[in-house]
Amino acid sequence: METPSRILIVDDDHEISHLLAEYLEKNGYRTFTAGDGKAMWKMLEHSRIDLIVLDLNLPGEDGLTLCRSLRAQSSIPVIMLTARGEPLDRILGLEMGADDYLPKPFEPRELFARIRSVLRRTHALPPGQQVPESRQLHFAGWTMDFTARHLIGPDGVIVALSGAEYRLLKIFLEHANRVLSRDQLLNMTQGRDADPFDRSIDLQISRLRQKLGDDARSPQIIKTVRNEGYVLASPVTRDPE
Known part of the structure; x- marks a missing residue:
């Protein structure tokens, strides 16, 4: 039981x-x-x-x-x-x-x-998502550790993530270089549709950018695509089998 x-x-x-x-x-x-x-x-x-x-x-x-x-x-x-x-x-x-x-x-x-x-x-993983083949993904000098649920920076320092930040970054990594709208991100991370005044995704992306050292005025990792949404604009690699 x-x-x-x-x-x-x-x-x-x-x-x-x-x-x-x-x-x-x-x-x-x-x-x-x-x-x-x-x-x-x-x-x-x-x-x-x-x-x-x-x-x-x-x-x-x-x-x-x-x-x-x-x-x-x-x-x-x-x-x-x-x-x-x-x-x-x-x-x-x-x-x-x-x-x-x-x-x-x-x-x-x-x-x-x-x-x-x-x-x-x-x-549980969101519907339609698959468990990553590797326990770690690497992007822009960073490492996402799915076992420990945290980030490891280029300098080897561990960066803790909230549950919401972890889910959002995981979605970006699983859909790297693909533009995702706010509605898609909200639905995949929180299981609900956005209303016109819902800023939760924007706030979480702002927090992720801060933790990644991604300049909000000219971000290089999580980029804003005008009138469309956001994209993780970095190659993502897995650990070799």
């Missing part, structure tokens, strides 16, 4: 946490709750967690700070809960490494659908 995924809900509203935990438990997940960052870190020390539902507005360290700290040491998927009508918070959440966001108020079944989608992307 498959082990239930373990979800940590970090929210200082105990009533909301209890209701979400109860709903997710009824739908097959194992849930844990924490009221602030300190409790979150303590829970992560002692329990295996598969996904974190993280509220933006928390006492002490807020959700953005916690997400940024988490990304520095872990690739656990994060769904950020933000206040409705605050697009800047959602943008900042994605910049800090959140895998998805959900504005409050929301229906529990909507969060359930987002959790299923993020976990599916995390634990």
